[in-house]
Amino acid sequence: MKSSNAMPSAFGWDFQSNAAIMLMLKNIVKASKVKVEGQSEDVEITFTDGKMLLSQVKAVVKPDDYSHVKEKLEAGLRTLTNASKLADVKQLVFVTNSPNPFNDTTTMFKFSSPLNIVPFSELPTACQQTISDICTSKEYDFDTALLTVCVMQFHGENEDERYKVLSTLTTEFLNNLGVHKISTNQLLTLWQHSFAVNASQLTTSITKKRMVWPVIAILCEVGEDDAELVDYDESDVVEILQKYRSVINNNSENFEFISRVLSDNNEFHPEMKSKERTKKFIEDNWENYKDFFDLKSADSTTIEMVIQLTVTNVLRSRKVIAEIKGKVKL
Amino acid sequence: MRIVSLKVNANQLTLLGENQKVFLFEENVNIVFSTKNSVGKTTLLRLLMYSLGYPIPSTRGIRFSDYETILTVVGANDEIFVLTRNRDYIEVLHNKEEKGYSLPVEQNELHSSIYGITNLEAVDNLLGAFFVDQEKGWTLLNRGKAIGNIHFSIESLLRGLSNRTNNELAQRLAVVKREIQKYKHMLDIAAYKAEINRLGETSFINSPADDIENALEVLYCERKPLEEELSRIKSVIRKNTNFEKFITSFKLRVKASNGDEVPVNKDTLIGYGDTADLLVAKQKINYEQLAAIDRKIALLKAQQDDEATLIDVKTSLQQFDSEIAKINVDAMATQKIIVKLEKERKILEERVINSVKQNNPLIGELHQLISSYAARLGLDERYVSARNDYIFTNDLKSLSGAIYHKVVFAFKISYVKLIQQHTGVYLPFILDSPSGREVSMENINEMMAILAEDYAGHQIIIASIYNSYAFPNKNIIELQDRLLPF
Numbered sequence: 001m002k003s004s005n006a007m008p009s010a011f012g013w014d015f016q017s018n019a020a021i022m023l024m025l026k027n028i029v030k031a032s033k034v035k036v037e038g039q040s041e042d043v044e045i046t047f048t049d050g051k052m053l054l055s056q057v058k059a060v061v062k063p064d065d066y067s068h069v070k071e072k073l074e075a076g077l078r079t080l081t082n083a084s085k086l087a088d089v090k091q092l093v094f095v096t097n098s099p100n101p102f103n104d105t106t107t108m109f110k111f112s113s114p115l116n117i118v119p120f121s122e123l124p125t126a127c128q129q130t131i132s133d134i135c136t137s138k139e140y141d142f143d144t145a146l147l148t149v150c151v152m153q154f155h156g157e158n159e160d161e162r163y164k165v166l167s168t169l170t171t172e173f174l175n176n177l178g179v180h181k182i183s184t185n186q187l188l189t190l191w192q193h194s195f196a197v198n199a200s201q202l203t204t205s206i207t208k209k210r211m212v213w214p215v216i217a218i219l220c221e222v223g224e225d226d227a228e229l230v231d232y233d234e235s236d237v238v239e240i241l242q243k244y245r246s247v248i249n250n251n252s253e254n255f256e257f258i259s260r261v262l263s264d265n266n267e268f269h270p271e272m273k274s275k276e277r278t279k280k281f282i283e284d285n286w287e288n289y290k291d292f293f294d295l296k297s298a299d300s301t302t303i304e305m306v307i308q309l310t311v312t313n314v315l316r317s318r319k320v321i322a323e324i325k326g327k328v329k330l
Numbered sequence: 331m332r333i334v335s336l337k338v339n340a341n342q343l344t345l346l347g348e349n350q351k352v353f354l355f356e357e358n359v360n361i362v363f364s365t366k367n368s369v370g371k372t373t374l375l376r377l378l379m380y381s382l383g384y385p386i387p388s389t390r391g392i393r394f395s396d397y398e399t400i401l402t403v404v405g406a407n408d409e410i411f412v413l414t415r416n417r418d419y420i421e422v423l424h425n426k427e428e429k430g431y432s433l434p435v436e437q438n439e440l441h442s443s444i445y446g447i448t449n450l451e452a453v454d455n456l457l458g459a460f461f462v463d464q465e466k467g468w469t470l471l472n473r474g475k476a477i478g479n480i481h482f483s484i485e486s487l488l489r490g491l492s493n494r495t496n497n498e499l500a501q502r503l504a505v506v507k508r509e510i511q512k513y514k515h516m517l518d519i520a521a522y523k524a525e526i527n528r529l530g531e532t533s534f535i536n537s538p539a540d541d542i543e544n545a546l547e548v549l550y551c552e553r554k555p556l557e558e559e560l561s562r563i564k565s566v567i568r569k570n571t572n573f574e575k576f577i578t579s580f581k582l583r584v585k586a587s588n589g590d591e592v593p594v595n596k597d598t599l600i601g602y603g604d605t606a607d608l609l610v611a612k613q614k615i616n617y618e619q620l621a622a623i624d625r626k627i628a629l630l631k632a633q634q635d636d637e638a639t640l641i642d643v644k645t646s647l648q649q650f651d652s653e654i655a656k657i658n659v660d661a662m663a664t665q666k667i668i669v670k671l672e673k674e675r676k677i678l679e680e681r682v683i684n685s686v687k688q689n690n691p692l693i694g695e696l697h698q699l700i701s702s703y704a705a706r707l708g709l710d711e712r713y714v715s716a717r718n719d720y721i722f723t724n725d726l727k728s729l730s731g732a733i734y735h736k737v738v739f740a741f742k743i744s745y746v747k748l749i750q751q752h753t754g755v756y757l758p759f760i761l762d763s764p765s766g767r768e769v770s771m772e773n774i775n776e777m778m779a780i781l782a783e784d785y786a787g788h789q790i791i792i793a794s795i796y797n798s799y800a801f802p803n804k805n806i807i808e809l810q811d812r813l814l815p816f
Contacts, residue, residue: 193618213611220608246562253563253612255570255605262601321604 013038015059015154017195017204018166019095021188022152023055024211025169026117029329031208036195038202040079043095048329054083055093055150063155066103073101074134081135084142092146097154102127111151114165120147163188174215177327182218190214209330216324220317222248226309229279236305244306247293252313257292261314264288282311331445332357332758332789334410336374336381337400338814341416351814355791356805359782362793363808370813371793372464375762378791379477381413383420383433383440384457387478392814406446406755413444447753452490456757458482459745462738464762464793469734471741472721484721487745488686488693491752496685503678506671513668519654520661526651542630549630553623560616567609574602683722692748693718699744707736707776714740735769739777746788758789765794775800 020036020043027045031053035044045053056076060069073094080092094101100108107124110116120128131144156162170184170191191211195204222245227237241248251257268281286307293310295303324330333355340349353374362371373389380386381399388394395417405411405424412423418433420440431440438450447453458476462468466475472484489495574596582594596602687693697718704714713733714720721741729737746757759781765774778799781790792799797806 190615190618193621194614209607210611210614213607214615217608217611217615246559250562250566253566253570253605253609255599255602256573258601258605259599317608318601318604321608 011061012041012059013195013202015097016041016043016057017192018154018163019043019055019057019150019152020195020206021166021191022115022169023053023093023095024206024208025173027053028173028208028212033205033207035205036203041076042079042083043093047090051088051090052086053091053093054080054086054089055095056080057095058098059154060096060098063097063099063153066098066100069096069098069101069103072096072098073130074138077131077134077140078138080147081140081142084146089146091148092142093148093150095150095152097152099151099153101149101151102130104130114153114168116149116151118149118151120144120149123149177215177324179215179219179324182215186218187215208328212324212328212330216321219320219324220313222252222309222313226312226316229275229282229312230305230308232305237309240302240305240309244295244298244302247295247306248310248313251289251292251310252317254292257289257310258314260289261311262318265315278312278315281315282308286311331403331405331755333378333791334402334404336378336402338377339398339400340814341396341398353807354805355789355807356803357789358786359799359801359804360789360791361797361799361804361806362791363795363797363806364810365795367795369809369811371809372762373813374807374809375461375760375791375793376463376477378760379457379461381415382444383413383415383431383437384480385434385437385478386480397814403444405444411444445753445755445757447755449490449493449495451486451495452749452753455482455487455490456749459487459742459749460757461760462742462762462764467762468738471738472723484745485683485686487749488690488696489682491749492686492690492692494685494690496682499678499682499685503675503682506675506678510668510671510675513664513671516659517661517664517668519657520659520664523654523657523659524661526655539634542634546627546630546634549623549627553620553627556616556620556623560613560620563609563613563616567606567613570602570605570609574599687719687722692752693721695751696744696748697721699747700740703740703743703780704737706780707740707773709733709736709740713737732769732773736773736777739764743780743785747784750788756787756789758791759785760791762793763795764792765796 016038017036020034023043023045024031024034027047030047030049031045032048033046035046036042037044041057043055043057045055047053056079058072058076060072073096076094076096080094083089084092099111101111104126107127110118110124110127120131123131127149128144131147134140135142135144152165154162154165160167166188167184170188174180174182174184174187191206194206194210222241224234224237224241227234264285265278265281268285269277272280286304289307289311290303293303293307295306298306335355336353338351338353362374364371370389370392373392376386376389377392377394377399378401380394381401382403386394399413399415401413401415403411403413409424414421414423415433420431420433422429422431422440422443424443431437433440438453441453441456442448442450445453445456447456457480458470459482461476463477466477470476470482474482476482577599578595580594583591584594586592592598596606697720700721701714701716713729714737715723743759746759750756764777765771778801781788782801790801797804797808
């Protein structure tokens with residue numbers, strides 16, 4: 001997805017799928033899935049209540065080339081008119097990366113931020129007039145109150161530059177979740193690849209679930225967080241994790257084991273406060289799970305550490321899953 | 331020391347039934363004679379030295395290692411030694427005692443016992459003194475190779491005879507010489523490298539093909555743990571699915587506290603959905619990482635295919651060049667080291683020579699012997715200088731063939747005489763084809779006369795196409811057709 005000049009269609013797809021991510025992130029609480037149609041330059045977001053956001057995405061390869069922006073606007077409005085006829089539509093969005101979507105330099109100030117999302121009512125009068133003129137001459141009839149114009153900066157060969165807006169949005173998303181240990185880049189790349197895998201089909205549908213669960217998965221990775229409740233030397237933990245990571249994972253991902261631990265934990269001193277309760281639970285119960293672990297060659301301290309880390313990870317993962325799911329209404 | 335007899339046995343049985351040949355040698359003069367050339371005179375002389383335990387190169391047509399040789403000599407203290415040699419093993423029967431020696435490791439020890447000379451440096455230089463081979467013997471004056479790789483050095487001989495062997499010095503010199511050799515090889519490599527650089531043939535040294543190969547290697551290394559993790563996740567998913575199916579198969583129903591009946595299945599098992607989603611997400615992350623690597627691999631492989639169609643597989647010469655180019659040799663530094671070592675070698679050699687030369691009466695004696703014999707052969711001071719250190723001369727090229735021949739003869743017999751005077755050992759004197767090289771019959775006769783007069787106590791063995799040399803009691807060993815009929 002690099003050379004924009006040689007491959008305008010690849011560039012267009014890149015912009016479209018990133019626009020889809022942007023729209024999802026902007027609507028993450030209410031949205032349930034996003035569909036990208038390459039052929040018609042559509043991005044559709046379905047909300048949990050069944051209502052839809054329909055979007056037309058038009059990319060310009062050179063940001064300072066305004067020669068075709070009006071045509072693109074017209075084409076976009078035509079498609080959006082047709083879309084507006086569908087039931088359940090509650091928002092129409094025209095997305096572009098041109099800083100001058102109306103080919104009117106006097107209105108450019110309105111689109112000069114990295115990301116500008118402007119409802120019809122807030123557009124400069126000249127822009128409103130342009131849209132009305134197009135609709136009149138082409139006999140497009142849709143409720144302009146549904147329309148939003150969105151300009152997202154997206155250009156340059158350098159990925160850091162091109163994906164600047166997306167990076168900011170992703171970081172914001174992670175901040176809202178209260179997540180700090182996941183790299184923005186890692187997550188964004190993962191999302192972008194989710195679209196890229198299906199680029200050849202030119203139609204991709206991605207659910208919120210698929211976007212959010214990787215975050216949970218990364219957060220649930222067994223790590224030093226799981227050693228917080230138990231008093232171990234940091235370097236010992238690092239060594240154990242290095243050697244026994246797959247043993248820990250095999251159990252912390254095993255539903256039978258998870259059920260045992262969660263049930264035991266549920267019944268354990270419900271009157272105690274959460275943190276002390278978990279700590280005591282681990283101390284009192286870890287030996288009950290020895291059967292799940294096959295650690296013949298390890299010494300007793302190691303066995304204790306491995307089992308305690310696994311149990312902690314199971315309990316922590318439950319908490320993480322509930323937290324994140326609650327925050328994004330999954 | 332003198333040779334009594336040589337018996338040659340074929341190691342393999344032959345069709346002719348005859349598989350043994352014996353040559354007998356008399357105490358005084360023996361002429362190995364044949365009217366024709368190429369019947370084995372040189373071979374017989376070399377075979378004598380071989381059977382004595384020397385590393386003698388085979389002559390054309392006869393490989394010495396194919397035979398067992400049994401040599402009988404009168405050695406130290408006028409006692410009989412019988413030496414049986416099979417390849418690199420020689421067995422010595424002496425005083426009814428048998429002793430085995432491995433060659434070439436125990437060669438000096440063997441010879442020391444047979445000759446009765448204890449100084450090993452002297453022993454090491456005997457052959458060059460008494461054996462004048464047809465090929466190299468007549469060009470060897472005071473240092474060089476006597477035959478094959480057997481060295482002779484006048485300094486070394488004199489050191490041995492005067493018991494002035496300085497091992498430390500000699501060893502250091504040997505080390506320096508070896509190092510010089512090695513550095514010269516290094517310099518060759520540097521020159522080779524410079525050559526391929528000059529010709530601009532180094533483009534393939536860090537070729538794109540190599541880079542691609544390396545990059546692929548790294549990617550495969552990164553891929554492996556991801557692949558293992560992916561299969562681990564898959565197996566956990568399978569395990570969980572089986573567990574859920576097992577539970578669901580019981581068709582259990584439970585009653586909630588509000589009285590609702592709830593079927594037990596994957597939708598109602600608390601935490602099951604989360605666990606499944608978590609694993610799917612983990613698998614997804616893992617799959618993405620793998621896919622990213624695979625994309626890179628595919629890209630590199632495509633490049634590799636492109637290259638393969640453009641360039642032929644490296645020839646072994648190119649491969650060699652590329653290996654050489656990787657070797658880092660600093661030609662300038664190497665050159666400097668060689669110069670330094672050469673200086674050290676010269677100094678060491680001078681010290682070695684000086685250690686022999688200083689206050690050594692043997693030099694005078696040897697010079698006296700050589701000058702007097704040279705004079706008898708008609709060579710005056712123009713050829714053989716009156717200065718004592720003439721015997722260490724390096725200036726040989728200026729001498730013409732016939733004169734050189736006579737100078738060599740004078741030197742050799744003088745060595746034999748000097749050895750006799752200082753060790754009491756009467757070495758045999760073995761000459762191959764003394765009549766060659768533009769030497770007049772008159773001179774030959776003079777040489778033979780010297781031998782007859784001054785070397786009566788020594789055994790003399792001469793190989794020649796003449797048998798007319800004037801010796802009383804000469805024993806003629808005539809060779810006809812082939813030396814060994816098997």
